[in-house]
Amino acid sequence: MSKEIRKGPQAKDTNVDVLVVGSGTGMMAALKAKSEGLSTLIIEKTEVVGGSVARSGGAFWIPANSVLLEEGQKDTLEEGKTYLSTLAQDSPEKRWNAFLEYGDPAVNFLRENTDLDFMWSKGYSDYHPENPGGKPMGRSVEYKPFNVASLGEEFDRFRPGVMEASVPMPITGYAYKRLNLMMRMPFQALPIILKNLSKGVGGKILGKNYQAGGQALAAGLFKAVIDADIPVWTRTEMKELIYENDRIVGVKAVQDGQEVTIRANKGVILATGGFDHDQEMRIKHNSDRFSKREYSLGAEGNTGDGIKIAEKIGADKALMDQAWWFPAIAPFKKGGQVQVMLAERSLPGSFIINQDGERFINEATDYMTFGQKFFELEKEGRPIDDMYIILDTKYKNSYLFGGSVFPYAPFPEEWYKAGIVHKAESPADLAKAIGVPVEKFEATFQKFNQMTEKGKDTEFQRGDSAYDRYYGDPTIKPNPNLRPLDSSKTLYAVKMVLSDLGTCGGIKADELGRALRPDGSVIDGLYAIGNNAANVFGKSYPGAGATIGQGIVFGYIAAKHIADS
Template sequence: MVSGSGDAGVDRVVDVIVVGSGAAGMSAALTAATHGLATVIIEKSSYWGGSSSRSGGGVWIPGNSVLREQAPGDDLEDARRYLKSIVGPHVDPARIDTYLDRGSEALQFLMDNAPLRLEWVRDYSDYYPEAPGGLATGRTCEPLPFDGRRLGADLDTMHPPYSDSAPPNVVAKQSEYRWLSLGLRSWRGPAAMARMGARAVAAFLTRKRLRVFGAALMGELMLGIREAGVPVELDTALTELITENGRVIGVRIERDGQSAVWHARHGVVLACGGFEHNAEMRRKYQREPIGSDWTTGAPTNTGDGIAAALKLGAAVSFMDDAWWGPTIPLPEGPWFALAERSLPRSIIVNERGERFMNESLPYVEAVHRMYGGEHGQGDGPGENVPAWLIFDKKYRNRYMFATVPGRGPLPKAWFDSGVMVRAKSIDELATRIGVPTEHLTATVERFNGFAETGVDSDFQRGESVYDHYYGDITNKPNPSLGPIVKGPFYAVQMVPGDLGTKGGIDTDTAGRALRADGSVIAGLYAAGNTSAPVMGHTYAGPGATIGPALVFGYLAALDITEHARTTATAI
């Protein structure tokens, strides 16, 4: 079903054109096709799956059938209080209500029409579990391991992960990753390794090609797309939206140097990601220091859909924000740091050698602190960029670091590049990374005092349940705190990376694109990172990017279906 061949110069007519093959695009396409509409997905990349296939694959949709069966603590009204409390006044409450009220319906539709199998990630808490309605046990689901052989030749064109160093079939679920990072500190680490080993052996014996995380999610959705008869046209770029009498009626595409106009009778859905790899747009909308080298988003996400909609007068919001995360700019590519900054015996300091945040904060909030500013939304001058993750020998011996097991040799290239520095003493480390020696020494001494008492009086690290998820449960008195005392000492550069940009086209509750005056651009829809986020400046929990992408892709397709029905009735 995936192709990139044929005569691109020949015009084409379908009911629905979906631009982008990530979670939002596949949700929209599967929904439209299942309702009888002739649908095509166009994808700029030579791969399908977009950033979704490179992601952790989590899905944050409160009240869904999996949670109702497996997570009795989930409650839809609590989720409503929670989401509105953390998002605040920055998003239309009607969009939040629609997301929550229709989310379970959307996910169930996708599970009914694709072999999508999910399970609750037990105890992966909401990112703000202490907020009103927050849930410490979590509302996140993840896909079960998926046999990529079911995709046939299409497996070869699935977007590869942004980092993949594991042997074939040695895969970890989200629920296992936290224990792997602890190495041998808890029996759960070896238990997770044993499960992974058994899974790998079974896969080898049965000739499976296991995929997890976003690859599993997108593989399952692709099987639904194929069953629904939706072609996925690779290497096919959107260059322009075509209008007639104020309505979007199609797209101009380019492939193999040829241009053509493809017509959509009922609607065009823009689901082609953000603009994280467009350096010009990042400079225009975001603040320095910024770059396209620190993102883990799909390389072809250059804001094409947003730019095309802007030419039609579309309104955009949150363009200055992103799905941020403290990131290590390794020579082989950026590493989005989850567990590394939350484990005991580590701190993050700025160029003044001082801590400036709770290192275990949810990743969006952590980068907001890196940029600084008065409003807590990262609107400052980048006063804490770059930063350095500092840790000691005991940390290195105990915990996995960017896929390297505890005590395992760290790549020489990391040190040669200057991203990682090692020294015999804190004084020497300060000199080597260019921070004031007296400041770093005082910072470490003060933090070590907090580690002894178990209370971080400066930034409250370890007080939130979320802080402990990637902490060390065997570490007392606080799983998130531990003294930095044993040399050699290490420093690793941290920059404001991201999973993708957050800003995009303003939409209504049906996913319809809006102008600045609130009027609808007829025939045009947006979902996923091409649209403005229902999460606002925040991030509700693991999977709070993919969840809205699936839901609003589904709702956009339903609105298109209704347009098709009323048009046919009128005729």
């Protein structure tokens, strides 16, 4: 983070009704608690506010909410229940039923208490739309660009996004899809590009800074927190939960080396994120082969503090082997950041191979399922050691790649020097360049082309799902995800790694967000939400924004329960 960061309030011994630890979706819990007349405080370990929310795509997935219904999506809680009953079998039914029941009230609370302008991501399919209750047109909601400059002097304490744009142009999920197809569908893409460009550039001229996605949501929440006069102590790390008379009554924390005691009369809500940046925990619970903290897209402060500290006072854990897996482009320098990869895997004229030169998955599948495939193959004795996305010149000249390489633009020279990108004039030479068996790769190449000529992936069913097709190229018929690669022109291989959006195993919590002991009893006064708690949906990812959705809803539920108790 290059910008100068304000110190913010100085921590001191204090007494409040509700303490929220963590400033991602924890801000939702704080807003709800304050709205109920409870004195509320947020503490944040890092220097900046926003957590992983500020680094995310920002959408939320909440069935049958008012935004969806007002914009024409026909959805009911019963359909949501049918859908989750097929997916969330590794999570207590009471827990995901509570998510459904309180989803719409939580969304309405957000609409009433923030300056965010919500919109349905129409067409962004649920991740398993063919399941009973699934929606091919999707249930994800995002936000119109938000002016983060409205944070005033607190903007200095606001967490930046994953990528800093070279041009001031806020890109919503809807706009991203069209931008990606600007060479293939220019008459659809150009108006959207011009609209977002004028919004960004025009805003700059007027002293505004419009951002979309997770930056919009986090800034909208932070602005509401500021307006509600809820203090946020940054650089303040929880060290210990205070347990007295069979309940949690506060925490001991440290800011700049100074210890303080924060008493919480009614409850402590843990929203410290997962353990994505604690390599020891990752090795223990995920994998010592491909689960790496330096590849995570979660906030750097997510080191499992809330989980470890709660465990010390008897909290149970669940789903610790799970994460919101996300395939990405490998970093091109040591210690560098992976580059987000979303539509790239779905677009025609490409496929993904392992170290043996063979395909191993439906490339266009949702990103959590993609990562879980790694574990399945590892258990089968067929681990993925390396993987590359293979693409031809037509692909290279047609689509945006990695969010930064535009059609016809060359891959950065530093990518080549780092061995992230390779190019060759034949499949055999490309195989040699990346060190995979030539004969196997050539056979994979030939088989893929033969299948795609007919528009049908008989091996991994790429393009059969509405989710696959969302990020495909609708100008390619009959399957928007499939096209033979042209080996008469330059071929490319780009090295990929398995990243994640954060881990999603954590404290076992009940339908009210209360932390539980191994015997199922409640730890009075302690709540866990977001990635601090075990995934509400078990081992599944029902749709874009499900991770943020459950943080928002259970932040609302936990604060409401505290107020009602």
